[in-house]
Amino acid sequence: MDYSTMHPESLMMSHGYKPSLSEGAIKCPIFQTSTFVFKNAEEGKRFFEIAYGIKEKEEDEELGLIYSRLNNPNLEVLESRLCLWDKAEDSAVFESGMSAISTAILEFMEPGDLLLYSKPVYGGTDHFINHFLKKMHINSVGFLAGESEEEIIARIDATGNKRMTMIHIETPANPTNALIDIEMCARIKDHYSTEEKSVILSVDNTFMGPLWQHPLKHGADLVLYSATKYIGGHSDVIAGACLGSKELIGRIKGLRTFLGNMAAPFTGWLLMRSLETLKVRMDQQAANAEKVAAFLNAHELVENVYYLGNLATNGTDQEKEILKRQYTSYGAMIAFDIQGGEKEAFAFLNNLKLIKLAVSLGGTESLAEHPQTMTHADVNPDEKVAMNITEKLVRVSIGIENSDDLISDITQALSASKLKVVLEDDLCM
C-alpha cells in the first residue's frame, strides 16, 4: 500500500509524527517548552546558520529545534498535516486568522504598492486594508463579484499606480456566498507580473477549506485560513494558517519569527486534535445545510436564500461555471432575507433556542447572526446594498446537530418572530 496516495483524512492521526521520539506516546504530546537543549555548541551554531539563512540547508537536512518562537514540534507536525488537504509544499500556523492574513500581506507589500481585493472581505481584513495599510502608504482597489477582468484592470490602471503587487480575495464571500473566479484573478496577476517581480495572489479559504476548495490548483500562490472556524471546529480556539510554496512560506515564517505571532504549542495540539475529525464534521455540516436550505427555500416568511446549492439551479451561467470548477460541496454557510426588516430579523434571532446567537462560524454548534449590525457593521453603507447586506439578512453557520432539530428550531423562531411583530404592531395602534 502506498502511503503517498492515501486520502488526507486517513493520515490526519499520524502524519509527520514519530512516536519513538516521544516515549512511544500514540499522540503527539504538548511540547510546552520555550527552548530546546542543543547536543553541543557545534549543533547550536549549525541550527542558527540554517535558521538565519547564513548557510544553505543540505539536501534532506531539517531545521533543528531552537526556540519555540522559531519552531516547536506541535507546530511542525500540524503544519505538515495541514499541507495534505491543499497539496501545499509548506504551511505556517499563527495565533489567529488575522495574524496569518496581516503577516502575509506585510511580507509581500511595501509603501507605495497597490493591493487589489475582492469585496466584501472579512471585517477585520477590511479594516486592516483600509486603515492600517493606508497608514503604511499602501493603497488598495476593491472589486465586486461578477465584475469582469477588463473592468477590474481598467480600475487598477485608472489609479496610475504601476506597483500592483498583491491580490487578496475571499470566495465565497461572507456573508452572501457571492462567488469570485480564482482563475480570472490569476490572469490579472499574470497581467501585472514582470520578469523581476511576480504579483502574489492570496485566497482566504476559511469558508470552504480545506476540504471543498483548493485555490493553489487554480493559480493562487497563498491559501489563508482562520483556523478558528472549520479547522478548529469546536469554538474553543483562535488560530490561523497560511499555505503555499516552500519559498513563499519560508519568507512568511521569517517575518513570523520577528513579529512573534506563531501559534502556541497548546493551540497546535488542539488543532491537531480537531484535524482528526475535520472531514466527518464538515461532511455532516454540509449535509445538514442542504436540508436546512431546502426548508428555508420553501418557507413563506423567507424571501431569498443565499446558499451555493441554490446557485447551481438559479445562478447565472458564470456562477454555475465557477461553482462547478472551484467547489466540491455547497458548504455549510447559509444566509437568508427574512420577510420584513431589522425588527423581524431580531425577533427571529431572539427566539432561537438550539441555534446560538453569536458571530464566528464553522463550529460543531449552529450559530446565527445579523451581518448588517454585527459582523459587517463597519462596511461602507452604500456598498452594503450592492452586496445584499440589508437589515433583513440573517446568516447561519450550520453545525453537526440533528437536522430535524435545527429545522424545528428555525420553524418555531420564524413563527414566534412573526407573532411577536404582529402583536407589537397591534399594541402601537
Ligand SMILES: *Cc1c(COP(=O)(O)O)cnc(C)c1O
Ligand atoms: C474569522 C475570519 C477571519 C479572522 O480570523 P481570526 O481567527 O478571528 O483572527 C478571517 N477571514 C475569514 C473569512 C473569517 O471568517
